[in-house]
Amino acid sequence: MGHNTKIIDRDVGRNAQLFARAIADLETPEERYPYLRILVSVIEQAHPEWDELGGKDVQIAGLAHRLSDGALDKDEVAEVARVFEEEG
Numbered sequence: 001m002g003h004n005t006k007i008i009d010r011d012v013g014r015n016a017q018l019f020a021r022a023i024a025d026l027e028t029p030e031e032r033y034p035y036l037r038i039l040v041s042v043i044e045q046a047h048p049e050w051d052e053l054g055g056k057d058v059q060i061a062g063l064a065h066r067l068s069d070g071a072l073d074k075d076e077v078a079e080v081a082r083v084f085e086e087e088g
Contacts, residue, residue, distance in 0.1 A: 008066050011046040017067045024071030036072075036080040039064055044084075057081040 007014050016039065023035045043060050050056045061078035 009046070009063060012043055012063070012067065013046075016042050016046075020064055020067035020072060021069065024068045029076060032076070033080065036064075036077055037084055039067075040077070040081045040084050044081075057085065 005017075008017055019035070019042075020039055023032050023039060026032045026035070040060055043063055044050070044056075047059070047063075050059050053059070057078040058074075060081040061074040064072050064077040065074045
């Protein structure tokens, strides 16, 4: 991803895009899990308005999927977001 690539979500930023792509390169869910928790946290902090809407886990998963250029699995991210929310 070069600097000329459009930023998917300005509230989250380019670093989150780069991070999402790097997470997607990890081979197993176990390897991805701790990094997905960090990404979920970053997205949640950037979009506090999603707390008021239903389906926050689906919204977070959709954004993570887009940030990774489709490389992250939405269901895997949504599950991490649900666990993160339950612990929060």
